[in-house]
Amino acid sequence: MNSATVRNLLVRGMLAGLAAGVLALVVAYFLGEPHIDSAIGFEEAHAHGHDHGEEEELVSRSLQSTAGLATGILLYGVAFGGIAALVYCFALGRVGRFSPRATALLLSGCALLVLYVVPFLKYPANPPAVGDGDTIARRTGLYLLMMVLAVLLAVAATLFGRRLAPVLGTWWATVAAVAAFAVVTGLAYAFLPSVNEVPEGFPGALLWRFRLSAIALQITLWTGFGLVFGELAQRLLRPGAVPSRPPAAAATTAR
Known part of the structure; x- marks a missing residue:
């Protein structure tokens, strides 16, 4: 091109x-x-604990x-x-x-x-x-980490499917690649820490x-x-x- x-x-x-x-x-x-x-x-x-009503609002x-x-x-x-x-x-x-x-x-x-x-x-x-204001950096980092992992796993799954295609055919190679992506993503979900900061x-x-x-x-x-x-x-x-x-x-x- x-x-x-x-x-x-x-x-x-x-x-x-x-x-x-x-x-x-x-x-x-x-x-x-x-x-x-x-x-x-x-x-x-x-x-x-704070009088938020008296704080100056920078942007309305x-x-x-x-x-x-x-x-x-x-x-x-x-x-x-x-x-x-x-x-x-x-x-x-x-x-x-x-x-x-x-x-x-x-x-x-x-x-x-x-x-x-x-x-x-x-x-x-x-x-x-x-969400707790003190954990913004941690939560942002975890989200970006999950995003990077998803991109890397998607690339790896695509390469995996291309290697399997000559052996299994395009259809089953695609199924195997999607299944592998889902399994490894599930493992990432299990090992990465969870965040639950919904107030009572x-x-x-x-x-x-x-x-x-x-x-x-x-x-x-x-x-x-x-x-x-x-x-x-x-x-x-x-x-x-x-x-x-x-x-x-x-x-x-x-x-």
Whole structure:
């Protein structure tokens, strides 16, 4: 793949990430923010030992939930879109005989699974008021460790499946690779320390709804990126495969 094509895919990846970020922003604002407000209300109602009401608020909650939220998600979408496009350039043609569109969807699904779902199942997202402020660094480190392990295990499973393919065939090699990934991931779950810092009295339904909204945001982000970037990549790499206007419509336009 020449540098011009890589550059074009990079630009399209960033645009697709921006579009996916807009979709994720809608989900975050309407599904996630109300639960964050409820969690903050719980935290303020149960605060003790300090007069939080007199503390100066550096950034207002309204600004955080609007401009701050939009800036963070859209910048994240552009950044991850560019990185995903570069990974796509490497993966295209190496993961099977898939079309550019199908490769983009496959890559997005794998990224969602490895970068979010696997770490999330061990260390799920928590709203405000859940978690000890003194353990933020430890919890962040454990989450990043789980993410790195998931990426390494996914790469190892892919190489394992490719080695088995000539012997077992593509189908059973894929089954064996997925099973090996699941088993080793389960062992990582068992050996890594657990984190349970939900305060007493915190509503379980609120925690559950917040985590569902966090998953919905990531699904929207990666699915939107896969669909948009897949279509853009398809039009760039295989323009002849994109349906053109019907002959009748073309003749009408020519008149």
